[in-house]
């Protein structure tokens with residue numbers, strides 16, 4: 001019984017993610033989780049495939065969007081400026097690819113509008129779209145996200161329904177009011193793999209639990225059958241213990257029949 005209760009507790013807790021030792025915690029995370037590797041990060045093999053505008057070839061390049069850093073004006077100053085367009089009129093588009101031009105299932109992007117300019121100037125990107133293509137860097141494209149960035153120097157996360165992507169296009173529509181140019185510090189893309197991997201693990205775990213439960217059910221059935229055959233019928237007194245005749249072959253355990261009716 002103890003084993004069965006443990007199995008049932010494990011089974012139901014596996015399905016419902018229940019906790020027996022701590023109260024449930026409200027999570028702000030989506031049901032489908034994301035990986036932790038930035039797929040377009042230069043350090044992870046990501047690349048900028050193309051862009052429609054770039055302020056210059058030195059300090060405000062599109063490549064700065066995936067260099068893994070943003071501007072930090074505190075001493076000692078670190079980070080890069082980010083990307084900026086040649087003018088403020090959008091939309092401006094930057095296309096990214098993953099390591100080896102692989103196709104991935106993605107569901108999250110992170111945009112960091114941190115740039116050297118103060119926020120009140122309004123040069124940071126505001127309204128944007130994310131498109132994906134599984135074929136070429138020129139499309140065909142599928143729209144997966146329409147988002148708006150706050151005018152804050154902070155990383156901002158956006159989730160969307162998982163979508164297959166070989167190329168990701170960031171389309172920046174407008175900034176926060178500047179008529180000079182639009183800019184962005186960093187762009188990141190994440191795979192929807194962690195949640196799927198977790199579900200796969202859970203499914204495998206539940207399949208094993210079902211196997212264990214069936215084995216236990218079979219054990220119970222076998223024990224029940226032995227108990228029925230070894231016990232007298234209801235209402236009859238238990239048979240007196242008798243010693244077996246020495247010349248009688250021993251019976252198997254649990255198959256001995258009551259001897260009260262042997263007179264018939």
Ligand SMILES: [Ca+2]
Nearest residue numbers: 064069185186
């Ligand atoms: Ca950057």
